[in-house]
Amino acid sequence: MLNSRLTLCLVLLSVPVIAAAQAPVTKIQGVSQQALDIHHSGMLFDGHNDLPWQMKIQGQSSFDVLDISKTRPELHTDIARLREGGVKAQFWSVYVSASTDTTGDSLLQTMEQIDVVHRMVRRYPETFELADTADDIERIVKAGKIASMLGIEGGYSIQESLPILRRLYGQGCRYMTLTHSKSLAWADSATDEPRTKNGLSPFGEEVIREMNRLGMLIDLSHVSVATMKRSLEVSKAPVIFSHSSARAINDHARNVNDEVLRLTAKNGGVVMVNFYSGFITPTEQLKKDSKDLGTLSDVVDHIEHVIKIAGIDHVGIGSDYDGVPRLPVGLEDVSTYPRITQELLNRGHKREAIHKLLGGNVMRVLREAEKVSAGLLASK
Ligand SMILES: [Zn+2]
Numbered sequence: 001m002l003n004s005r006l007t008l009c010l011v012l013l014s015v016p017v018i019a020a021a022q023a024p025v026t027k028i029q030g031v032s033q034q035a036l037d038i039h040h041s042g043m044l045f046d047g048h049n050d051l052p053w054q055m056k057i058q059g060q061s062s063f064d065v066l067d068i069s070k071t072r073p074e075l076h077t078d079i080a081r082l083r084e085g086g087v088k089a090q091f092w093s094v095y096v097s098a099s100t101d102t103t104g105d106s107l108l109q110t111m112e113q114i115d116v117v118h119r120m121v122r123r124y125p126e127t128f129e130l131a132d133t134a135d136d137i138e139r140i141v142k143a144g145k146i147a148s149m150l151g152i153e154g155g156y157s158i159q160e161s162l163p164i165l166r167r168l169y170g171q172g173c174r175y176m177t178l179t180h181s182k183s184l185a186w187a188d189s190a191t192d193e194p195r196t197k198n199g200l201s202p203f204g205e206e207v208i209r210e211m212n213r214l215g216m217l218i219d220l221s222h223v224s225v226a227t228m229k230r231s232l233e234v235s236k237a238p239v240i241f242s243h244s245s246a247r248a249i250n251d252h253a254r255n256v257n258d259e260v261l262r263l264t265a266k267n268g269g270v271v272m273v274n275f276y277s278g279f280i281t282p283t284e285q286l287k288k289d290s291k292d293l294g295t296l297s298d299v300v301d302h303i304e305h306v307i308k309i310a311g312i313d314h315v316g317i318g319s320d321y322d323g324v325p326r327l328p329v330g331l332e333d334v335s336t337y338p339r340i341t342q343e344l345l346n347r348g349h350k351r352e353a354i355h356k357l358l359g360g361n362v363m364r365v366l367r368e369a370e371k372v373s374a375g376l377l378a379s380k
Pocket residue numbers: 001002003006007008009153221222243323
């Protein structure tokens with residue numbers, strides 16, 4: 001999710017050659033057969049999709065009102081376009097507004113959003129299945145379904161309670177973005193004044209340790225630079241940025257600077273590039289002309305910058321579909337991902353590298369986090 005209404009989060013994985021049993025390889029304008037083959041034989045694992053939020057605000061949280069087995073032009077996401085785009089695994093954001101931190105109903109609303117995802121999976125069982133682990137993802141993808149994990153967006157969802165954090169893990173939540181647009185008592189937002197001394201309060205550090213113990217990924221999208229750095233110091237597992245782009249290309253507080261890109265590489269984590277026009281095109285340009293949506297090529301510039309600074313093992317895709325109001329030309333909805341693969345091929349990237357960034361990297365991070373969790377449980 002972006003700030004208020006839009007901007008949620010997604011993750012992508014690419015496990016080499018989990019050839020989708022039946023991926024319907026659709027011809028997309030300007031995408032070669034070679035690009036389609038590479039794309040569909042990889043494992044696109046997107047870090048952030050806000051469909052549950054759009055279901056809430058446009059569809060009364062009802063799949064009768066918005067049936068995604070039918071074409072849904074009012075959304076970025078429906079089943080046919082997910083298949084066309086070659087999505088194999090998805091982190092569905094269960095975002096609720098940062099204002100719930102003050103109204104006190106963040107857990108209630110988060111549970112309602114979790115219920116939307118659970119109902120989606122039950123209603124379309126031939127398309128989606130909830131995944132608990134990286135192995136589970138592989139099994140589900142091999143069966144030709146879209147592996148689904150949940151991402152909490154905004155640490156206020158746990159209402160300062162580690163027992164609630166543990167219960168949300170039990171509901172399928174496999175990452176938590178520590179903040180959204182507002183700072184919390186225990187972690188600071190990139191788009192608000194800090195409330196902690198060094199990025200995390202003592203309780204914030206406890207949250208990170210408990211997430212490590214559970215095997216829940218720590219998501220540093222939306223947080224301040226100080227919170228990014230402190231979390232990278234405290235976490236024993238690799239982290240993710242579920243939907244953030246490169247600050248050196250566009251100096252926006254929601255993007256990741258080069259220093260943190262290097263620290264993330266050292267941590268073993270992954271930065272999943274966000275497609276939102278406001279993050280990928282230079283801010284000044286946007287101010288002068290709000291119609292500047294940017295293009296697919298701009299997004300690939302961000303991907304290449306992350307590769308240049310952090311390395312090919314530390315980049316992914318976190319589109320933010322259905323969480324943002326404006327998208328680049330060429331990346332209008334979830335059917336368009338193969339165009340990224342085509343553009344990467346055009347720029348000389350090889351099959352193996354493309355598979356890493358489509359999803360292989362975030363799969364590795366998930367497995368590492370599971371290992372760290374198992375080690376911490378064993379040492380208790
Ligand atoms: Zn967001």
